[in-house]
Amino acid sequence: MSATRRQILARTGASVAGIAFSGALSELFAGTAAALGHSPTGYGPLVPDPAGLLDLPEGFRYKVLSREGEPLSYGQGLVPGNHDGMTALPGRRGRLHLVRNHENRATARLGVPTVEGLTYDPAAKGGCTTLTLDGRNNVLEQRVGVAGTAVNCAGGPTPWGTWLTCEETEDKAGTNGYTKDHGFIFEVDPNDPHRTGAVPLTAMGRFQHEAIAVDPESGIVYETEDAFQKPFGLFYRFLPEKPLGGTGSLRAGGALEAMRVPGVPDLSVIQETGARFDGVEWVPVPDPQAVQTPIRLQDFGPKGITHAQKLEGCYWGGRAVYFVSSFARTRDGSAATHFGQVWKYEPHRRRLTLVVVFGPDTDIQLPGESPDNICLAPTGGLMVCEDGDGAQHVYGLSRRGKVYAVARNAQNIGTPEAPEWGEFAGVAFAPDGRTMYVNCYTPGTTFAVTGPWC
Template sequence: MSVTRRSLLAAGAVAFSGALGPLFASGRARASAHGYGPLLPDPGGLLDLPAGFSYRVLSRAGDPLRSGEGTVPSHCDGMAAFGAGGGRVRLVRNHENRADAALRVPAVDGLTYDPGALGGCTVLELDPGGGLAAERVGLAGTAVNCAGGRTPWNTWLSCEETEDRAGASGYARDHGYVFEVDPADPHRLGAVPLTAMGRFAHEAVAVDPYRGVVYETEDAFVRPFGLFYRFLPARPLGGPGSLRAGGVLEALRVPGVPDLSVVDRPGAEFPVEWVRVPDPSAAGTPIRFQDFGPGGITHAQKLEGCYWGGTGVYFVSSYARGSEGAAADHHGQVWSYDPRRGRLRLEVRFGPAADVRLPGDSPDNICLAPDGGLMVCEDGGGEQYVFGVTPAGEVYPVARNAQDIGGPGAPAWGEFAGVTFSPDARTMYVNAYTPGTTFAVTGPWR
C-alpha cells in the first residue's frame, strides 16, 4: 500500500467500494463518519490508538506460560473470547508455527496430536479486572494453526493451514485438519482431527447457529486457488465432540463464474450450487484439483476470514493477482452467503480500480464490531492496521502496529490477527503476529 494512501487513512475515515448496511441491519447505532479520530503515536512504541483508548499487553512470545508448561509460543494468530463466569474471560489463541518456528507450542500429554509439529493453541484466562490470571496449552502437535472459529456451544475450531503429509517437515502424521478445543478444559476433547471436514489448507470456519452447518475457507495463493466449503454434520448442533460423528463435505459452485475475482460490482448477487467433494481426505489428489464434474467448481485466491453474522455467513478473499494466475486483480473482497435464499453477494471490494484512499492491502481476520459493523485485520505490505468498518461502509483506523521489526533503513511491521471482542463488548483483543503479542484494548467503544 502506498504511503499516500496510508497517510490518508491515519487522518480519519474513508469509504469502501460498497456498503455493509444490508449485512448488519441490527438497529444498533452506527459509528460516526470519522470513527474514533486519528491515531496517536504510542510513547511505548507498541500500539498506536485514538485518543481515549489504552492497551494492556496480556502476553508476549518467549515469556513463561503461567502453567509452567514452557514459554509462550511464537506467531500469534486467530483468536476468540469466551465468557468464563464472574466477569472472567478465556481467550483461545492459535499459533501459526511451521517446522522452523523458534518457539513451539509445548507438547503436553493428552493434548498433542503429532510431537513433530510445533503449532497449536494456548488458552489465556483473564480475571474480572482484565489481567492475566492463567495461561496454558490448549492444543499441541498441530501445524500452521492459522485461524478458525467459535462454535455455538462455546468451543474453538482451530484450523491447520497446510497439506503436508507424514514424512514432510519432520511430521509423523498427516496434517491439514480442523481440531476442536474446549477452552474451559482442553483435556476434555484432546487432540483429535475432524477428518470428515476435509484435509486442505484451512483458514477459518463459521458455524450456522440455526442449522449447524459449518462453513470453511481454503487459503491457497497459487493455482488452482482455494474453495469455499460447507460441512453438513451428521449431528448438527450436537455440542462438544459432535463433529467427530462425521458428515458430508461440499464445495461452492457459482454457475458461469469459475473465479470470484472477476466480480467487481458490490451488490452483485448469484445463485449457487453445492457439489459434494469427491474425496475429503485428499488421499490421492488435493481437493481443489479434484474432478467436480462438467460444471467444474468456483475458485478464489487467498480465502481467509470467515464469520457468521445475523442470518448469513461472510468470508474474505484477501487479494487476487493476475500475475499469479487470477482472472482479475483486486486488493480484497468481502462476500456474504444467505443460506435461506441460496444467494452469494459481493459486499465490499478493495482496490486497485477503486478510490486510492481505500484501505486495500490484504484484509485477513475479521469480526463483528460493537456498533454492528466490522473490525478488519490487515496482512499486507508496509504499516499494518486494524480498521473499523461502519454498517454504512465507512472505514476508519482503529490501531496501528508500532513495533518495527525491520532492519536499519528498512522498517517493517508484523500483521495483525485474531481480532475479537469480550462478551460485554467493552474490550477488543488482538494479536500482533510478529513479535507475538496479545493486546487488550479498552476505550469508548460504541
C-alpha cells in the same frame, strides 16, 4: 467497482480514511448493534505510543496480556510465537477465555510445547494457547489448548463455546519431519482442553484451512481454503451428522461439499458490488481426506467447481455467512485482480452476493487493502486486520462507508532505514463490548484495548 482512496492521511495520525472500498455496508452488520442505528465513523488521529508498541486514538489504552517467550502456567513451557487467529469466549464465574492460534511451521523457533493428552503430532510446532482473564483483563493463567498441529492460521467459535482451530497446510506424514498427516480442524474447549484433546475432525476435510463459521440454526459449518497456488481454494460447507450437539458432536462425522456458482469458475472476475448469483450449488467432495489428490484438484464433474484466491476470514451474521477473499492477482494465476472482497451467502435463498470491494491504496502506509481476520464490533461496525505492505493497522468500517484507523503496530521488526511491521490478527471483542483483543503476529503479542467504544 472499487473506488480509489481520495484522502491523504498523515503517517502519524490516520483518522477517517475516506473511500477505500465500495459496497452495501449495511449488509455486513446484520444482527449487531448496528440494527439500533448507531455506528462510529472514527475515533480521531492515532497517537504515537512512547513505548513503541501500539498506536491508538486519544482516550484509548492498551494492556499487554501476553508476549512470546513468557512462561506459561503449570510449567508447560514458554508462550509460542506467530500469534494468529483468536476468539473471546465467556468462561465460568465471570471469567473470559481467549483462545489463540500459533501459525508455526516445522522450522518455528518457538513452537507450542507438547503436553500429554493435548498433542497430536510431537513433530509439529503449531497449535493453540488459552488465556483466562478476570473482569479487569488480568491474566489468571495461560496454558496449552492443543499442540502438535501445524500452521494454525484462523478458525472460528462454535455456538457451544469452543474454538475450531484450522491447519493451513496439506503436508502429509514424512513431509517436513511430520509423523502424521496434517490439514485438519481441531476443537479446543478453553474451560477444559483435555475434554477435547488433540483429535482431528477428519470428516471436515483435509486441505489448507483458513477459517470457519457455524450457522447457529442448522449447525452447518462453512469453511474457507487459503490455497497458495493455482488452482486456488474452494468455499466449503460441512453438514454434521449431529448438528449443534455441543463439544465432541463434530466427531460424529458428516458430509463435506464445495460451492459451485454456475458459470463462474473464478470469483475474482466479479468486480461489481451488488453482483448477485442465485441457484448456488453444493457439490459433494469426492475424497475429503485428499488421500491422493488435493481436494481443489479433484474431479467435480463436467461443470467444474468455483475457485478463489486467498479465501480467508469467515463469519456468521444475521441469516448469512460472509467470507473474505483477501486479494487476487493475475500474476499469480487469478482470472482478474482485486484488492479484497467480502462475499455474502444466504443459505435459505441459495444466493451469493458481492457486498464489498476494497482498495486500492494510494499509499502503502495507509489501510485499505488485503483484509484478513475480521470481526463484527458491538458498536455496529466491522473491524478488519490488515495484512499488506508497509504499516499495519486494525481499521474499522462504518455503515456509512467510512474506514478509520483504530490501531497501528508500532513494533518495528526491521531497521530504522528499512522499517517493517508484523501483521495484526485475531481481532475479537469481549461479550460486553468494552474491550477489543488483538494479536500482533511478530513479535507475538496479545493486547487488550479499552476506551470510549461507542
